[in-house]
Every structure is written in structure tokens, then in C-alpha cells.
Amino acid sequence: MHKIITSIILLLFCTVNGLAQNPKWFKAARKTQITVLTYDAQNNIRQGQGYFIDDKGTALAEYDLFRGACKAVVIDSNGKEYEVKNIMGADALYNVIKLGTTANKTSYSATTEQNTEGKKANDSKAKEDNKDAEDKQTVCIMPICSTDKKALCTIDVISKVEQFGEAKHNYYTLSKPVDERLAGCPVYTDGGELIGSLQLAAKKDNPSYILAASYGKSLHISALDVNNSNLNAVNIPKALPDDESQATTYLFLMNRQNTEVYKQQIEAFIEKFPTSTVGYIQLAELQSSLQMYQDAEQTYTKAFACTSEKADELHHSFAKQLYQSGLKQTPPAEGWNMEHALAEASAAYAANPLPLYTALEGMCLYALQKYEESYEKFISMSTTNMRSAEYFLYASQCKQMLKASDEEILALQDSAIACYNKPYPVQAASYLYLRSKTLASMKRYREAVADMNEYEHLASGNISAQFCYEREQIEMQCRMYAQALSDIERAVKLEPTEPLFRAEEAVVNYRVGQTDQAIAAAKEAIRLDDKFADAHRILGICYRDKGNKAEARKCLERAIELGDSLSQGILDKMQ
Helix, strand or coil: HHHHHHHHHHHHHHHHHHCCCCCCCHHHHHCCEEEEEEEEECCEEEEEEEEECCCEEEECHHHHCCCCCCEEEEEEEECCCCEEEEEEEEECCCCCCCCCCCCCCCCCCCCCCCCCCECCCCCCEEECCCCCCCCCEEEEEEECCCCEEEEEECEEEEEEEEECCCCEEEEEEECCCHHHHCCCEEECCCCCCCEEEEEECCCCCCCCCCHHHHHHHCCCCCCHHCCCCHHHHHCCCCCCCCCHHHHHHHHHHCCCHHHHHHHHHHHHHHHHHCCHHHHHHHHHHHHHHHHHHHHHHHHHHHHHCCCCCCHHHHHHHHHHHHHHHHHCCCCCCCCCCCHHHHHHHHHHHHHHHHHHHHHHHHHHHHHHCCCCHHHHHHHHHHHHCCCCHHHHHHHHHHHHCCCCCHHHHHHHHHHHHHHHCCCCCCHHHHHHHHHHHHHHHCCHHHHHHHHHHHHHCCCCCCCCCHHHHHHHHHHCCCCHHHHHHHHHHHHHCCCCCCHHHHHEEEEHHHCCCCCHHHHHHHHHHHHCCCCCHHHHHHHHHHHHHHCCCHHHHHHHHHHHHHCCCCHHHHHHHCC
């Protein structure tokens, strides 16, 4: 009771007359204070208050200052400026953000400061938040950092204490509203113990609040925070999780559209985990994507020097970048060619014989037109845990380049499709299409059509005019005329301005005895391309069969004029 009365008397005295002087601990507490300046993309500035919470430059401030910010700095009580290098946690609901700054050493805990009697200033230093404040306790709100160093604290009394969160952090209600300029300023007990930061009430005339500093200190970033909307609303790099696996996951899940921020995060990862290959690989691959090839090569070289573990992953990553570069007609940088890619892929396999590295060797060898060696690499994948349709297909392509028999190629394509169970998944579509071409070249037309029909089913009917034309050609070979006519009409509908499809429509109509329709289609093909000899020939044949020899001769002569050799024989037989 006596303590409460004393606090109330002190409050009344300070309200009426102000403080005669600040407490003994004020000087040390003042050193923790910072002015916060944030800049958005248009370079608009916001200003607020905050304070350091350790001697490593970690600080707390108001979250609202940072929404949309692209850059921020803090200025200490001595006027020294530090950059905000990353965000270590944020909560928009409680309007608090945790900052990592370039202030590597701050005067947060003035443990060496001596008082006037020569003893340690345990009573005069800014103490850490080592105990909770109590109801009716007197508190001191620090003045704005940028004001005169002799500015006095604002005194108030806690009127209510509430708790929130699983850790039961305190949220204090003061007895009255406080000057809005003090928002974000640190608040201490009258004994110099840090309580938290001042927060304004939603309504102007309501009492202000104090958010416990312990809550701000507890903020951290985990891998799942990569999608945290509070953090993503701030365009300043985020601090990586302390756990390497969490940090790795965070890095992989990051939105990489903002290249500069992503690069800063990678560099922070390398600084934090200098012996991990992950950061070097991500940085080198980013540099390569930006065509900074020499920088990428230097990053790989540095990585090999910094870590002896997982060298195979470094070689594999380097090989992938070299492979992509080697596919270009002219290598974009010295040494960035397919031979170098193959050497790095082989080095990866030598360091750790994984089938993944064998597959990349096969790709490099194929690009170097070493088809026999490439085939051996791909076919060896069939005995590994990476056995898949993809590698049987690559093997079949090698055999095609080696002019192997259709039977050999078909066997490999059959093996590729056999990797899928019926009913076939969508992924099998391209393999069925390629097999249909092989079957057609072997004159197994009906099997080829069956594969193309299955392809159409897997494509949900979303097929091209070219596909319809190709299937029509095969269907004509096995006298599936009705299906052929349907396919060529579909091709015409999909691409009505293609003269080839119109001419083929004329051919199919002629085959099924629809001469008038054939003439109409042939005329349309000629309208689209008057120099299309085939269209003139089929039109001449149709006129011949209709008994109009004069028009037939005119069409056939035009075809001969355009270089068609078949029309001459037809014309000779008409004489």
C-alpha cells in the first residue's frame, strides 16, 4: 500500500512539475536508444524510435515503419548511423519488428561504467528485461532519441497487466495517453529495468500500452516463414534460421524474382555456414543464370577450397551449368563448353558414383555426338534406382543416331512405355507418340494409329492440326478412310489457311468417291497458294474423272509448269 501511495505521489509530482533530473541509470539507458529511418521504393522516408536489445546490434522497433520498406538505417544517441542488414522477425499484430544492424558492438549493457563512488554502476546501468513489471508500478518512458540529451523521462503508472502467447508475455496498460511521438521508445521501471516499448492506443484519448521486450526478443525466423506475409511485406533481406537445415529449406523456398534480395540471402547463408556447399551452389547457379560466368567459376573454385565435404555436389552443379552453356552455338565464356561439362560430370561420379551423375555424363556425351558411349551411360540407368522411361527414350535416340534397326529402337521405346502401368498417365503421352512414328516406319500402321489415339486421349483431345494430319497419313496407309477424312477435316478446321491440309482434304475426298468435295477443297488450296503443284494435279485428276478434259489438261499443265513430275504421266495417258 505504501508503495502504491508513493508511486501515485511521484506521478502527480512529475505531472505537475516535471522531473527535476533523470534517474542514475538514464545515461546508460540512453545509449540503447535509436532513431529508425526507413525508405520505400520511391525513397519516401518514415521515422520512428527503437532500441538495442543486446551488444551485437540487434534492435526492436515498430513494424509499421517497415511495411513496404526497401532500406533502413538506425542512428544511435551519439548520432552514429548503422544500416539495417536484415529482419530477424516480425509481428504486424503487435506492431513489433526485430532488426539486425551493422552495429557489431553496442553499449547496451554498460557493465564497466562506474558511479561517482567508484563502484560498479549496477543501479545506474540499463538492465536487461530480467523480471516482469507489476500492476501499479511506476515506469519511465525514455524521451525521443534525437532530442536533447538532458530531456526528461515521461513518468506513468501501470494500471493493468495482461498476458498473451504460449510463453505468457506481458502486455501492460498505462494510466493515460502519452505523446504519440514517443511510440516505439523503450520503457523502464523506476529501478532501471527494461520493460518493453511504448505502443499507442487505437483511439487517441485512450491510455497507451507497453509491449514486453521479451516478446520482441523471442521473434525469430524459421523455414516456414518464407511465406510469412508480415515478413514479405518488408523488402529488406531476412535473417536466416540458426539451424542449417532450416536455413537451407528457407533458401530453397525463397521467391527468387527479386534477384538482388535473393543474392543477399545467399551471401548471408555463406557467411553463416561457410563450410556448406549449399550457399556456394546457389550463388554460382544464380551468377550463371545472369551470364556472370567468370564470377560463377570463381565461386565454384572458392567452394572447393572452403569445404571438403560433398565435393560431388559441387562438381555436379558446375557440370549442369557448363552443359547448359555448351548447348549454345558459341560458348559464352572461355572454358564453358561441353568437354568441360563432361569432365565435371565425371569428377562428380568419381567422387560419389551416383546414377544421377551417370545420366549427366550421358547427356554430355550425346551433345558431343559420342552416341555409342552415351547409349552405354543411358542403358546402364536401367539397373539403378533411377530406372525410368526417360533414360530408355534417350537410349533409343542414341540408337537412331547410330542408324540402328527399327526393331532395336522399338524395343527401347517399348521398355520406356513399360515403365508406366495402364491406364497410362499423362507423362506417357510423348513416349506413345514417338513409338507411333517407329511403328509407322515399320509399316505397322494400325498399331501406330492405336498409339496416336492413346496420345490424344491423354492429351484430353487438345491436339494440333499437324498431329491430325500425321495421323491421317498413317490411316490412309491402312485404308482407315473414314477416320482419315475426319482427321483431315479437323486439321483444316484448326488451321484453315494451310494449303497443304486443303490439298490433302481433296485427296481423301477423292479416295472415298466424293469428287465434288475434292474439287472444292483443291480449289481452296490453290486460292491459298496458286503455286502449290499438288493442288493443281489433284484438281486436274478430279476434272478428268468428271469428263471435263479441257479443265483437266489446263490444271495438269499448270502443275507441270510448277515442277510436278507426276502430272506429265497423267496428261500423257489422257492423249
